[in-house]
Amino acid sequence: xxxxYKLTYFNIRGRGETLRLLFHAAGVEFEDNRIKQEDxxxxxxxxxxxxxxxxxxxxxxxxxxxxxxxRYLAREFKMYGKSSLEAFYIDEIVETVGDLYQEGTKxxxxxxxxxxxxxxxxxxxxxxxxSLGFLDTLVKKYGKSGFAVGSQISLAxxxxxxxxxxxxxxxxxxxxxxLSENLKKTEENPKIKKWLxxxxxTDL
Numbered sequence: 476x477x478x479x480y481k482l483t484y485f486n487i488r489g490r491g492e493t494l495r496l497l498f499h500a501a502g503v504e505f506e507d508n509r510i511k512q513e514d515x516x517x518x519x520x521x522x523x524x525x526x527x528x529x530x531x532x533x534x535x536x537x538x539x540x541x542x543x544x545x546r547y548l549a550r551e552f553k554m555y556g557k558s559s560l561e562a563f564y565i566d567e568i569v570e571t572v573g574d575l576y577q578e579g580t581k582x583x584x585x586x587x588x589x590x591x592x593x594x595x596x597x598x599x600x601x602x603x604x605x606s607l608g609f610l611d612t613l614v615k616k617y618g619k620s621g622f623a624v625g626s627q628i629s630l631a632x633x634x635x636x637x638x639x640x641x642x643x644x645x646x647x648x649x650x651x652x653x654l655s656e657n658l659k660k661t662e663e664n665p666k667i668k669k670w671l672x673x674x675x676x677t678d679l
Contacts, residue, residue, distance in 0.1 A: 480505035483537075484528040485512065487679040490541040491528045493630075493637045497545060499670040500628055501552035509675070542569065549630035556624055564617040564624045568631040571613065572638045575606040579642040603644050610635060611651035618653070621660035628664060636661045641679075 480498070484491030486509040498505045510518060510527065519525050523539045530544045531537050538544060549555040549565075556562040579602075582594035614635075617624045623631035635657060639648055648654050661667060 477503075478532050479534065481508055481531040481534075482506065482528060483508040483510060483522075483531070485510050485515070486675065487677045488637070488641065489679055492640075493545050493633055494528060494530070494541065494548065495674070496633045496637065496667060496670065497548045497552060497554065497630065499666050500633065500664060501548075501554065502666055503552060542573070545569075545630060545634070554627075554629045554633075556629060557627075561617075561625050561629075564613070565629055565631040568610065568613050568617075568623055569634050571606065571609050572634040575602065575638055575642065578602045578606075579638075598642070603642060603647055604650075607639075607644060607648055607651050607654060611654040614657050615653040618657065621656045623657050628661070632657060632661045636667075 480503070482491065482494055482498070482505055484494075495507060522529055523537050526539060528541050528544065529537045529539050530547075538547075546555065546569075556565050578598060582591065582598045585591035585594050614623050617631075619626040622628060623635055635654070639645055639658060645658070648658060662671070
């Protein structure tokens with residue numbers, strides 16, 4: 476019998492969207508439990524490490540850390556490469572995306588107005604182009620037929636799509652041929668395309 480999955484996260488894309496996309500790309504049903512920001516303080520102490528996202532499997536223990544969950548799901552759904560070497564390539568892309576994500580969240584959530592403006596400027600002019608260049612090179616090296624690694628959709632494709640959406644870098648990505656091809660390939664996946672059309676509209 477297939478496991479029953481419950482994913483708990485805020486009603487935003489954020490760190491939860493990679494996980495949702497993995498479920499949808501794999502065609503695996505799950506409970507998409509979305510928490511309102513105003514309800515979070517009352518729930519926080521009940522969550523492992525007092526953070527989200529959290530994955531529950533068959534109503535048992537709750538598990539946290541978004542990329543640990545992502546890697547687990549990717550392995551379960553056969554989206555972690557066909558060999559240990561392909562898994563290594565996927566991890567290389569995941570870590571590259573993680574670096575960009577950290578820079579992006581640092582800039583977007585900075586509270587000091589002047590410092591935020593400075594960080595956002597650097598993000599747009601330096602960090603995003605550099606990171607997209609790195610990803611373009613990796614996709615060119617490891618992918619086939621538009622995929623990021625190998626010849627089928629994997630966690631690598633999903634994280635690339637979510638980071639470019641998160642930092643609003645789709646236009647910038649058009650300057651990188653292999654990366655642009657990869658984004659189009661991911662968007663045209665029938666199951667992902669359906670989810671993108673039907674998912675709740677959120678600011679983040």
